[in-house]
Amino acid sequence: METATLGQVKKTIHELDALFKPRSIAIIGASQKDLSIGNVIIKNLLHYGYTGKIYPINPKVDEIRGLKAYQTIFDVPDNIDLAHVIIPAKFVPQVIKECGEKGIKAVIINSAGFSEMGEEGVALQTEFLAIANEYGIRVFGPNCQGIINTDPQYKAYCDFTFTFPKPGNVSIVALSGGVGAFIMQSLFDLDIGMRLYASNGNACDVSISDVIKYYGDDDSTKAIILYTEGLSNPLEFMEVAKSVTKKKPILAMKAGRTEEGAKAAASHTGSLAGVDISTELIFEKTGILAFNNEEELCQVAMAFAAQPIPNGNRVGIITNTGGPAVIATDELVNSGLQLPPLSEKAKAVLQQAMLPEATIGNPIDVVATGGGQHFRSALDVLMDEDQIDSIYINFVTAPFTDTEDVARNIVEVSQLKKKPIICNFMTNMSLERFHETARILKDGGVPCYSFPTTAAKALGALYRYSKIRSREIGSPESFPEVNSKVAGAILTQAKKEGKSYLAADRVYELLAAYGIPVAKWWLANDVEEAENAAGNIGYPVVLKAESSAIVHKSDMGGVVINLKSAKEVKEAGNRMKDKFGDKNLKFLVQKFMPGGKELIAGVSTKPGLGHLVMFGLGGIYVEVLKDVVFKIAPVTQLEASEMLSSIKAAKLLDGVRGEKGINKEMIIEIIQRVSKLVTDFPMITEMDMNPIIAVNDKVFVVDARIKID
């Protein structure tokens, strides 16, 4: 990015401006054939009213769609900002070189036949990209649709699709052209204006992150819609997304999220992490609003396009019919919103202003005979109420009211932009007489929905974003007292010995070095040593067969709990030796911790992203219940406490039916210490602490496995 100073005004010239704000476009591979891409793009540019110059390039013809065609780009007498490249893949490297020589700053390669086509295509893509880098050309695509800029100053429709959006403030970025196009179409159908569009196909150079950063810096973009099927450089994406979501909402959807859990096989944290939950975790960590329903995403965009963000979760409802307000209330409450009672002052004003049959409260029912001035009084009162952050309206076009007057009053208050207003507008659009009412609301920027639940969900999303914007996840704790020297030595030693799993004694020493509390233990070489150790630890104890070959010790009779004497230890030890057919079996002797809650914490790794930290309900049922949550390391204190409150069984942690709750602070700290351990030592690829037993206001790890690379 370079900065030019124009007198007092500092103007930033963004390096993607040539792509999104081209003043001249060459179409390399322009064609006279009606249904070819090289023709459709010219048609679209002309039809949409592109304000710059269009230069069709084709060595064989003189004219395309009334525009003079040039044999080569060198014949074009002017500078060219952007070139569409629509030629067979094998000619692309040569053409990119020519673009470089011509001084073109950006190219959109619509042609296919590159990395999506296997090795040969990859080689071609690498080849042209190297040339582009050499000349400083930004490449969009290949194998892509292109971009659209609806700004009346440009009207750049550099795309071969068929929806001609009206200008607005929602910008779309989609890896898949098909999804991008239908999102654009849905916005169009909902009469939502669009600002910028980008669908970048193979994304060999200009990435989703680059586009989002550009949209973030674009003042006229108020909300961003993102569709992706995965992220090529998650760390870069996180960096960009984190800063953009503080400025404007990113509404996102990622496909391929179903299998989570279903595939989780039976052994450890790695499989509990499912196939691809990492994109969702990235969305969560960076404050992106995630949707799993594309229709809902588009509907919600309508609210973001026109309304301010609420300051809190308190909603006031105005309705002129009963039932829909009840439906809406359910959904609003589901979304975390509350309906506070009105102040005495507000009630007094409404008593004076409303019809006698109206209900004064929250919801305010102005009744079906209520007209414009009744809606207006209710709106004014809610705008003035300190304990109200947003307004939800149910407006049915009752045949005995001046519905246009109602609409005008809603619009007037909405345009103050003090608090967001969402409207569930119930009417019959096949009746001519309600068209004007609908038009007044739409033109006035009031988001109108045709179902109470949809409208409530939209308001819920505005609230979700308000929480995201003010959420400070903080920095990871440093825990300066941890003994990373000891930990490092343990890990290096294990690696030297060629181990992939640490032995039990090493595991517990490592945890202790990082301040993670473990139950008193001793690793005994034989039964006799186990008896002595049990005496030292204090009865009752637990005896465990120690062998890194065994994943689930208890399944194989390798765990005996509640041993109360040396005699019991001896018997249990000898039985185990027989069972495992191993005369030299070692034993882990451990303090028995009865009556606690069993929790699990662990770590898995995602290539390109790093460690995921996991927490949930533990014990032997973990694979069945799958009540676990993940976060991307490093995990902060806020994130760790969110993990505790977001498992399904969160209430169990507080204790139910007179039980005492667990020591949550200790668990929150353990999660952060684990996060620090794996961040300090990336060679740890997997970790399981199952169970962590929470008992008597204390917490102890009693079983753990650590895998290294």
Ligand code: ADP
């Ligand atoms: P594995 O997971 O290999 O089967 P664990 O060491 O986790 O073996 O033990 C299995 C179960 O035994 C635990 O889920 C827990 O219920 C119980 N258990 C193990 N160690 C203790 C202990 N020190 N105190 C209380 N219960 C324990």
Ligand code: MG
């Ligand atoms: Mg276990």
